[in-house]
Amino acid sequence: xxxxxxxxxxxEIACRVIKTCKKMGIKTVAIHSDVDANAVxxxxxxxxxxxxxxxxxxxxxxxxxxMEVIRKTRAQAVSLNVSICCSFLSSLSLQASEGVTFIGPxxxxxxxxxxxxxxxxxxxxxxxxxxxGFDGVVKDADEAVRIAREIGxxxxxxASAGGGGKGMRIAWDDEETREGFRFSSxxxxxxxxxxxLLIEKFIDNPRHIEIQVLADKHGNALWLxxxxxxxxxxxxxxxxxxxxxxxDPETRRAMGEQAxxxxxxxxxxxxxxxxxxxxxxxxxxxxxxxxxxxxEHPVTECITGLDLVQEMIRVAKGYPLRHKQADIxxxxxxxxxxxxxxxxxxxxGLPSIGKLSQxxxxxxxxxxxxxxxxxxxxxxxxxxxxxxxxxxxYGSNRAEALKRMEEALDxxxxxGVAHNISLLREVIIHPRFVQGDISTKFLPEVYPDGFKGHKxxxxxxxxxxxTAASLYVxxxxxxxxxxxTPRIPIAKSKRSSWELSVHLGDGIYPVAVSKDGSSFSVEVxxxxxxxxxxxxxxxxxxxxxxxxxxxxxxxxxxNASGExxxxxxxxxxxxxxLTKVASELSKYMPEKAAEDTSSILRSPMxxxxxxxxxxxxxxxxxxxxxxxxxxxxxxxxxxAAKTGKV
Numbered sequence: 001x002x003x004x005x006x007x008x009x010x011x012e013i014a015c016r017v018i019k020t021c022k023k024m025g026i027k028t029v030a031i032h033s034d035v036d037a038n039a040v041x042x043x044x045x046x047x048x049x050x051x052x053x054x055x056x057x058x059x060x061x062x063x064x065x066x067m068e069v070i071r072k073t074r075a076q077a078v079s080l081n082v083s084i085c086c087s088f089l090s091s092l093s094l095q096a097s098e099g100v101t102f103i104g105p106x107x108x109x110x111x112x113x114x115x116x117x118x119x120x121x122x123x124x125x126x127x128x129x130x131x132x133g134f135d136g137v138v139k140d141a142d143e144a145v146r147i148a149r150e151i152g153x154x155x156x157x158x159a160s161a162g163g164g165g166k167g168m169r170i171a172w173d174d175e176e177t178r179e180g181f182r183f184s185s186x187x188x189x190x191x192x193x194x195x196x197l198l199i200e201k202f203i204d205n206p207r208h209i210e211i212q213v214l215a216d217k218h219g220n221a222l223w224l225x226x227x228x229x230x231x232x233x234x235x236x237x238x239x240x241x242x243x244x245x246x247x248d249p250e251t252r253r254a255m256g257e258q259a260x261x262x263x264x265x266x267x268x269x270x271x272x273x274x275x276x277x278x279x280x281x282x283x284x285x286x287x288x289x290x291x292x293x294x295x296e297h298p299v300t301e302c303i304t305g306l307d308l309v310q311e312m313i314r315v316a317k318g319y320p321l322r323h324k325q326a327d328i329x330x331x332x333x334x335x336x337x338x339x340x341x342x343x344x345x346x347x348x349g350l351p352s353i354g355k356l357s358q359x360x361x362x363x364x365x366x367x368x369x370x371x372x373x374x375x376x377x378x379x380x381x382x383x384x385x386x387x388x389x390x391x392x393x394y395g396s397n398r399a400e401a402l403k404r405m406e407e408a409l410d411x412x413x414x415x416g417v418a419h420n421i422s423l424l425r426e427v428i429i430h431p432r433f434v435q436g437d438i439s440t441k442f443l444p445e446v447y448p449d450g451f452k453g454h455k456x457x458x459x460x461x462x463x464x465x466x467t468a469a470s471l472y473v474x475x476x477x478x479x480x481x482x483x484x485t486p487r488i489p490i491a492k493s494k495r496s497s498w499e500l501s502v503h504l505g506d507g508i509y510p511v512a513v514s515k516d517g518s519s520f521s522v523e524v525x526x527x528x529x530x531x532x533x534x535x536x537x538x539x540x541x542x543x544x545x546x547x548x549x550x551x552x553x554x555x556x557x558x559n560a561s562g563e564x565x566x567x568x569x570x571x572x573x574x575x576x577x578l579t580k581v582a583s584e585l586s587k588y589m590p591e592k593a594a595e596d597t598s599s600i601l602r603s604p605m606x607x608x609x610x611x612x613x614x615x616x617x618x619x620x621x622x623x624x625x626x627x628x629x630x631x632x633x634x635x636x637x638x639x640a641a642k643t644g645k646v
Contacts, residue, residue: 001025003026003076005076010032014030014045016371018041018045019309023310026313029049030048031065033053033054035379035383049073054383077313109291110291113289122265129286132151144180144199145177153172154171154201156168158200159187159197160194161188161193166192168235170202183637190635205280207230211223212225214272217269226242226255227240227244227299227300228242230439230440233349234347237296241335251278251284255276262286269315271308272289272290273289299336303333334395335398337392339390340387340420343418345450345451351606352380352605354416357416358415358416359374362409362412368408369392388414391408391412402434406428409424411541413554422454422572425569426454454570461504463529463551466529468504468577470513470544498513499579502577502578508583532545541553551569564576597641601627601638601641612627614627615646616646619643619646620645621643623640624639626639
């Protein structure tokens with residue numbers, strides 16, 4: 001193959017490429033920004049070179065610096081997985097004469113498919129179904145409104161060079177079209193260096209299903225089945241699976257054949273993804289083609305048995321494909337959850353930053369794969385995507401894959417940043433998702449008032465109270481012992497029952513606990529529950545059995561006043577456990593008054609202020625834009641909570 005390969009990327013995808021290179025005996029060169037000097041991909045690679053400061057435009061997209069590293073390290077091939085600008089492609093063309101190979105399709109295919117306007121015209125010519133819309137470039141907000149009226153609302157405004165949900169807005173009226181044009185063009189310029197926009201009809205309530213294609217330089221092309229990517233927030237995928245519950249063999253074949261026809265039309269040679277919107281009648285429309293390895297590629301690898309990175313390297317070296325279309329199977333079912341450093345209780349996920357103080361992947365669970373680019377001690381910064389990892393589970397059928405995912409999410413330890421595990425777990429156990437009744441509107445339809453966490457049933461509430469009380473008692477007993485022996489030999493340590501009061505939400509529950517060997521008998525709401533565990537209080541994970549039902553819980557925090565946070569069924573619950581006497585006395589404790597923040601505009605996340613729309617002395621009304629914050633490549637409008645003067 002190649003002696004040495006340079007990976008012009010970071011995070012989990014860079015680590016993913018390095019793993020296959022090690023398997024193939026290829027040496028790797030990593031590039032990194034100064035803040036990524038201790039990143040996992042830097043440690044995994046054989047060589048690593050710093051290419052600039054933190055912002056991507058000055059490091060991972062700094063083409064001059066990357067070309068210099070290629071020359072200096074004498075890398076024979078380059079692997080990228082980012083939106084590539086034309087200047088870099090022309091630089092690669094120059095490097096080709098010096099014997100440097102690009103792992104991916106050629107310049108023509110990337111330019112044609114990277115431009116949504118050109119790709120739509122090419123798709124039409126290749127007899128691929130396309131969404132009705134305006135095929136040119138939209139000049140300004142007024143023209144956007146005129147075009148939107150002609151197409152008919154709702155419309156989708158999106159960046160011509162975009163991807164990953166960036167530079168994309170849905171507009172339902174003229175005002176939203178003007179605002180969408182402004183934000184989309186700014187996001188597009190910031191993320192891709194290209195502010196051109198197009199407008200097309202928004203297909204309401206569709207599914208987002210994509211076809212993985214693989215083509216070589218000898219005219220051969222395959223479709224490697226589909227991926228269902230309908231669970232999204234802000235046009236970014238959250239949960240993916242392969243295959244889709246919705247497609248029948250005829251529709252799958254039709255979509256696959258159109259995807260291959262498009263790949264052949266642009267002389268595509270590598271792995272790529274053709275994305276479609278599919279309506280309730282199984283009509284499908286071309287959305288875009290991604291000329292790179294998608295984040296969700298592992299689910300395809302699980303059901304086909306192929307290593308897509310290895311196939312890409314083989315194709316780049318000039319080998320023909322090893323497989324025929326008839327060889328491509330659908331073996332079992334795979335599900336992927338994107339684990340993000342985000343607060344799911346705010347708009348289904350506002351970015352969170354911080355240091356991973358504790359991090360443990362659930363690799364002890366069978367048939368679990370974790371693609372990550374971080375480790376304990378890693379920083380989640382404002383400069384890059386807030387993804388922690390891709391968690392993939394595999395089963396012989398969908399039910400088995402989902403059950404494994406539930407177990408894997410319960411066993412995933414992430415401390416130091418907010419994360420979206422509670423949302424992911426709720427999605428995969430929701431009856432609508434389990435039945436396969438999903439669309440891109442799943443999250444806003446299922447949670448119209450926003451995500452609030454798991455809603456406990458009466459039985460689950462009793463299980464949580466009994467577990468929390470048992471933990472409290474186990475800790476009291478441990479604190480009486482020193483190196484396995486009682487601290488004071490004459491102390492009476494024969495106590496076997498405890499009367500407690502547990503605060504959960506707005507309720508206060510009397511709980512009686514009695515010890516019976518290594519288990520506890522707990523009385524809650526007049527019902528007795530038997531709670532057993534090894535009670536290893538130093539472990540971040542606790543396996544607890546409550547009346548024969550096994551639960552994996554995590555105690556996130558505790559303090560001396562009895563307050564504790566427990567992750568139970570994916571959601572973190574705040575409880576306060578007090579003795580009966582302490583509970584009766586607690587009513588005399590003054591409560592801290594909540595701060596009135598209605599006259600303050602406080603950013604809900606760290607980021608860069610890219611625009612301020614007011615000045616001191618201005619009168620503003622409720623809902624009026626005050627400023628725009630850019631965080632992790634997305635622009636967010638900050639609005640006034642009430643009418644007043646700045």
